[in-house]
Amino acid sequence: MHKHSRRLLRGIGLLTALVLGATACGGSGDGGSDAKKSVTEADVQAALKEGGTLTVWAWEPTLEQVAADFEKAHPGVKVDLVNAGTGNDQYKALQNAISARKGVPDVAQIEYYALGQYALTEQLTDLEGFGAGKLSASFSPGPWNGVKAGGEGVHGLPLDSGPMALFYNKRVFDKYKIKVPTTWDEYVAAARALHAADPKAYITNDIGEAGFTTSMLWQAGSRPYKVDGTKVKIDFADAGARKYTDTWQKLLDGKLLAPVASWSDEWYKGLGDGTIATLVTGAWMPANFVSGVKNAAGDWRVAPLPQWTAGAHASAENGGSALTLPELGRNEALAYAFVEYAAVGKGVDTRVKGGAFPATVAQLNSPAFRNTAFPYFGGQQANKIFAESAANVADDWSYLPYQVYANSIFNDTAGKAYVSSTRLADGLKAWQDASVEYGSEQGFTVEK
Known part of the structure; x- marks a missing residue:
């Protein structure tokens, strides 16, 4: 060594x-x-x-x-x-x-x-x-x-x-005549329309989570971490990051995100009763729907991940x-x-x-995999969407050599944007600064 x-x-x-x-x-x-x-x-x-x-x-x-x-x-x-x-x-x-x-x-x-x-x-x-x-x-x-x-x-x-996709409640979307969003701008519009139609319903839940945030940055084209051995650069202000923070800030400002923790009893209840209408997550999720949200079988479907640029096909892993x-x-x-x-x-x-x-x-x-019908999703061949997502993941993403630690301080930095007046971009800057400080303390050469 x-x-x-x-x-x-x-x-x-x-x-x-x-x-x-x-x-x-x-x-x-x-x-x-x-x-x-x-x-x-x-x-x-x-x-x-x-x-x-x-x-x-x-x-x-x-x-x-x-x-x-x-x-x-x-x-x-x-x-x-x-x-x-x-x-x-x-x-x-x-x-x-x-x-x-x-x-x-x-x-x-x-x-x-x-x-x-x-x-x-x-x-x-x-x-x-x-x-x-x-x-x-x-x-x-x-x-x-x-x-x-x-x-x-x-x-x-x-x-x-975990190639990402959009899981959405078709019953809720049909009820309120909301189109399945293909861009993130359309996703924000759908969030507003849904919450206006039913103040108890939200487009999704999000109280701030490091893994979800990095996946969204990945799809948006942001590359906040550059790693060369013990040399590290951290920058949450590139163009891709701004796309994400500008868009997600609209959801935060409009109070359009359910303040519910994923995997909690409230979360499962929301997925079941339609008050949480979408999930943006990895292709490993179907089994969790089947086991944890049995009462909503047939209500949910899968769609490609909304895009930052109309007509694009970018994806990310979660x-x-x-x-x-x-x-x-x-x-x-x-x-x-x-x-x-x-x-x-x-x-x-x-x-x-x-x-x-x-x-x-x-x-x-394989045709056998792609053509598998999911009874939970109304017989949809969801693996076709997941497989296309997997093929469209950019292969130049990097994590920090101390990402486990960085993720552990997310709630104390970026997470403040979900519970206070802190802007999400400022929260990411705080996460960046704290990650830079920690890396420097451990002997890494860190540039920001």
Whole structure:
């Protein structure tokens, strides 16, 4: 590990348990080594023949069947699938294990926005030497960009993705004769018309959320984060960001957003009774409608994401994760065999059948996938919209190497625009300033 990266690592995580700890130095040891590990297909096949136990930390429920199928195909292999927590809870547990150099899993599920912090400090095995680079064409652009983590190497294989779409309540739209918006200006107009017709109804809910905001900036063409190793630039005032803030400010000024937290009981109720009329989110959402908003089956439909420029087709990712090999994990050839099976092999179809949304081009382009009818959405073939969205995601987005921390301070900075007279553009500037300050404190060279 480079000395500067090691110094950065000592600082990251001291202010929050959600980011990197102070003692981990990856698997290269204190002496450091930049040599890429190499595992051949022959090594993988030998590992499968020899067998052994793999510890996989993941929260994705469809992996249970994938693990069972993998064990059946390779009787000498035992997959110990552990749910160490979702997202941040797992990252804390993972970092504790890495810091203690004990109990580190062989495979870990990590969301794309969090990958950078592990990649920078070499806590994940670079899979280029395993032949992962040849798989680039197998994945849609957003997820593949995610495992590159803004730099060199392949830090995992994409497990799933979240190309964005507009979910809307057709019953409500028809009732008030509101056209499905194709631009964000039309979306604002629809919000006004809906709320005027029914003061209890809102176009959507939003009380400020970092992941949603960065996804919207991504689609608008904003690129607030530029990362080159330990050099970082943060700028929330580019043209794309202004498109987003100017438009969303109209919704805030008009009190046209339901002040309801996503995933709350109020949120589910609003989706069910039509008082929350749209959701702008990732393609993983349908299963949540089916399980959590059963009373509105048949009311909802899916449409392409509204555009900032009429006639455009820009999209963005919201959510998604990769399977990675922590540097301190064991039996890397066997671990890679499982990751490849789950992310780009036979396990993909198993996961899609279980409700996961794929990151793989083969599934996204297959007639069977695209023509799947969704009874919940009135028989609509919604995957056609999701697949087109996935293909239209720009692949030049970057997250900060300390994005987990940055997201944790969103509500204390940008979030004030949702609960006070603070303008959204000013809130993003406050988020920028706080992120710059933190990065500088940790030893990054930060430009704003």
